[in-house]
Amino acid sequence: MQAKSGVDMSEKNTAVIVMAAGFGTRFKSKRSKLLHELSGKPLIRYIADTLAELSPAQVVFVLSHQKEEIKSVIGENDIFSFAEQKVLDGTGGAVRAAMPALKNDIKRVVIIPGDTPVIPLSLIADMCNASGKAMLVAAELDDPAGYGRVIINRDGSVKAIVEETDLDDDRRLVPLVNTSIYAFERKILEDGLKKIQKNSQKGEYYLTDIVAICNKEGIRFDCVRHDEPAEVLGPNNRLQLSDLARLVWHSRAEILMEEYGVTIIDPYTVYIDEKAEIASDVEIYPNVFIEGGSRIEEDVKILENCRIVNSRIAKGSVIGPNVFIADSDIGTNNKIGPFTYVRPKTVTSDGVKIGAYVETKNIQVGKGTKIPHLSYVGDASVGEKTNIGCGVITCNYDGVKKHKTTIGSNVFVGSDSQLIAPVTINDGAYVAAGSAVTHDVEKDDLAIARARQVNKSGMAARLRKKLCAE
Numbered sequence: 001m002q003a004k005s006g007v008d009m010s011e012k013n014t015a016v017i018v019m020a021a022g023f024g025t026r027f028k029s030k031r032s033k034l035l036h037e038l039s040g041k042p043l044i045r046y047i048a049d050t051l052a053e054l055s056p057a058q059v060v061f062v063l064s065h066q067k068e069e070i071k072s073v074i075g076e077n078d079i080f081s082f083a084e085q086k087v088l089d090g091t092g093g094a095v096r097a098a099m100p101a102l103k104n105d106i107k108r109v110v111i112i113p114g115d116t117p118v119i120p121l122s123l124i125a126d127m128c129n130a131s132g133k134a135m136l137v138a139a140e141l142d143d144p145a146g147y148g149r150v151i152i153n154r155d156g157s158v159k160a161i162v163e164e165t166d167l168d169d170d171r172r173l174v175p176l177v178n179t180s181i182y183a184f185e186r187k188i189l190e191d192g193l194k195k196i197q198k199n200s201q202k203g204e205y206y207l208t209d210i211v212a213i214c215n216k217e218g219i220r221f222d223c224v225r226h227d228e229p230a231e232v233l234g235p236n237n238r239l240q241l242s243d244l245a246r247l248v249w250h251s252r253a254e255i256l257m258e259e260y261g262v263t264i265i266d267p268y269t270v271y272i273d274e275k276a277e278i279a280s281d282v283e284i285y286p287n288v289f290i291e292g293g294s295r296i297e298e299d300v301k302i303l304e305n306c307r308i309v310n311s312r313i314a315k316g317s318v319i320g321p322n323v324f325i326a327d328s329d330i331g332t333n334n335k336i337g338p339f340t341y342v343r344p345k346t347v348t349s350d351g352v353k354i355g356a357y358v359e360t361k362n363i364q365v366g367k368g369t370k371i372p373h374l375s376y377v378g379d380a381s382v383g384e385k386t387n388i389g390c391g392v393i394t395c396n397y398d399g400v401k402k403h404k405t406t407i408g409s410n411v412f413v414g415s416d417s418q419l420i421a422p423v424t425i426n427d428g429a430y431v432a433a434g435s436a437v438t439h440d441v442e443k444d445d446l447a448i449a450r451a452r453q454v455n456k457s458g459m460a461a462r463l464r465k466k467l468c469a470e
């Protein structure tokens with residue numbers, strides 16, 4: 001069978017076991033480490049996506065802590081199954097818990113840790129297809145502290161793995177560390193698991209002890225060295241998570257620049273989620289977040305300090321600086337910003353301007369309409385070529401319910417007016433500045449809804465004189 005990845009998975013009938021039951025204690029979090037996000041995606045979802053693409057014969061996720069949430073993040077797939085590790089008794093215990101779930105025809109088992117998100121698909125494929133009876137992936141680190149050290153025999157095979165807590169001073173300096181990525185012939189794994197003893201210091205069954213067990217039995221344990229440690233060693237704390245995130249964000253920005261023709265002024269300060277689509281000739285300034293399934297079309301310019309969540313920005317629009325747009329659809333050649341808050345269900349047509357200190361929500365805006373300054377426009381539809389003056393407010397909420405404001409095309413709403421919904425301003429109408437509009441305005445009418453001005457001759461001077469005398 002040819003997998004989706006194009007890797008041939010036919011021969012070995014391999015299952016992959018994902019160890020994902022641990023607490024991730026060093027994250028100091030009430031949420032499982034596996035649910036923490038790396039560049040917009042939970043850690044465990046990376047492995048699930050890679051394995052879905054690789055498509056081995058079977059994948060068994062070993063879960064315990066927050067298992068229902070983790071299961072729902074992993075999602076469904078015909079090859080996925082789940083096993084529960086009832087007592088968290090170490091990595092040996094995790095693999096033991098998975099074994100009864102293996103199908104009868106499985107001949108080879110690859111084991112990977114669920115907390116190592118960016119293991120390359122090709123490496124897992126190589127482990128699935130290799131012929132070694134028992135093998136592990138190791139990486140060399142400048143600072144190996146915290147990881148199990150890999151001790152090598154003269155012939156290059158693995159002699160043992162020594163965990164940090166069991167190290168003597170000489171071995172502390174060994175730079176080669178265990179990544180917890182292994183492959184075994186099924187029978188060898190089954191036999192080895194039976195022989196692992198509880199570690200006296202931590203009271204856990206260490207999967208790593210299987211190396212010494214194999215050596216004793218005369219089974220060669222191969223070492224596969226991987227020279228990109230960041231790809232095979234998962235983050236153990238939040239500092240390591242942020243280092244890894246920087247790598248992932250940056251490599252995504254690099255791909256966008258090199259393969260998709262996107263200009264990114266400072267790729268170290270731009271954060272683009274995996275699901276977001278960015279077209280060619282988009283220009284992105286520093287400090288920009290583009291999240292969820294956002295789609296940024298050709299020739300869009302996103303100026304500094306913008307956050308765009310689950311939104312489409314159509315061709316040629318300029319966004320920013322300092323704009324937040326969520327769950328909205330911005331049309332072609334719009335100008336949004338600076339300092340604009342575009343809330344969900346804002347839908348604009350071509351050539352719309354929404355300017356400084358404007359907040360919008362649930363509105364449809366027609367072609368060429370302008371809302372340039374200091375307004376709140378919510379639960380409204382606005383026609384074409386309408387001008388909404390500075391400081392206009394759609395008063396959509398009566399304290400209990402929300403009401404709709406309908407504004408036609410070629411309307412002029414004077415500054416500082418309040419449109420008290422439900423209300424309709426028909427095509428071509430004028431609303432005089434400072435009006436509080438409570439009744440519909442007919443087509444081409446002028447509404448003035450404010451007290452008439454009275455000027456009292458010399459009254460200011462007389463008043464001042466009186467006040468000063470008191």
Ligand code: UD1
Pocket residue numbers: 019020021022023024062085087088089090091092093094113114115116146147148149161163177178179180205206207208233234236
């Ligand atoms: C383990 C290895 C260490 C290696 C390191 C690489 C052991 C004893 N040590 O240490 O040699 O250098 O990984 O990252 O194996 N898990 C379970 N059930 C458990 C315990 C852990 O499913 O009872 C899962 C965790 O969710 C995690 C993986 O196994 O995904 C590794 O566990 P972790 O606690 O991170 O092991 P380390 O101490 O890092």
Ligand code: MG
Pocket residue numbers: 115234235236
């Ligand atoms: Mg770990």
